[in-house]
Amino acid sequence: MFSNYYLYSVLGLVWYILYVVGLWKMFEKAGEAGWKSIIPVYNIYIEYKICWQTNIFWVFVGLSVLSGVLYSLGANYAMMILIYLAYAIALINAVIRAVFYYNLSLAYGHGLGYFFGLYLFNSIFVILIGFGSSRYVGNRYNHTNSHSFAM
Numbered sequence: 001m002f003s004n005y006y007l008y009s010v011l012g013l014v015w016y017i018l019y020v021v022g023l024w025k026m027f028e029k030a031g032e033a034g035w036k037s038i039i040p041v042y043n044i045y046i047e048y049k050i051c052w053q054t055n056i057f058w059v060f061v062g063l064s065v066l067s068g069v070l071y072s073l074g075a076n077y078a079m080m081i082l083i084y085l086a087y088a089i090a091l092i093n094a095v096i097r098a099v100f101y102y103n104l105s106l107a108y109g110h111g112l113g114y115f116f117g118l119y120l121f122n123s124i125f126v127i128l129i130g131f132g133s134s135r136y137v138g139n140r141y142n143h144t145n146s147h148s149f150a151m
Contacts, residue, residue, distance in 0.1 A: 019123045022130030029129075030107070030136040051107035052100055053141050060096050063089050103141075108134040 023043060024034035030050045037043045048057035067089040074082030098119060105114040108129050117125040128134070 015123065018127055022127035025130035026108075026126060026134075029134070047104065048100065049139075050136075051103040051139055056096065056100070060093060060100075063093050063096070067093065103139075107136060107139055109137045110134065 020037055023037035027037050027043075027046060027050070028034045032046055032050065036046045045054060045057050048054050048060075067086045070082045070089070071086035074080065074084075074086060098115075101118040101122075102112075102115045105111060105118055108114070110129075114125060114129075117128075
């Protein structure tokens with residue numbers, strides 16, 4: 001029993017290290033410092049900076065916190081309307097996240113296939129972008145970007 005635990009722990013750690021290194025390389029392709037991939041919440045902020053707008057990141061964080069608070073209050077006080085509202089906000093966050101992954105896919109010169117890959121198998125596709133031949137083509141929302149963006 002313990003041998004499986006240690007095996008899965010080591011495999012999980014190796015997978016996480018691979019993911020962080022892929023994110024590091026992905027950041028470097030976009031002209032960001034690779035060390036930013038190590039800091040847990042900051043790396044998501046940088047991803048939003050790379051492919052969308054950072055103010056959308058703050059909206060996403062705010063809605064996530066609000067959803068959690070509403071769900072917690074609804075569960076503690078048996079108010080189903082708060083729980084339903086929390087679920088509605090979570091759905092809005094899922095849409096924000098989908099648009100984020102689509103923009104990330106476009107920022108590295110890919111399309112709908114990579115969008116689905118990033119949305120469903122994020123770790124694998126971050127590693128593919130980082131280690132693969134993907135090239136950063138730019139943030140289509142950043143008009144001062146020196147990179148060209150082809151749609």
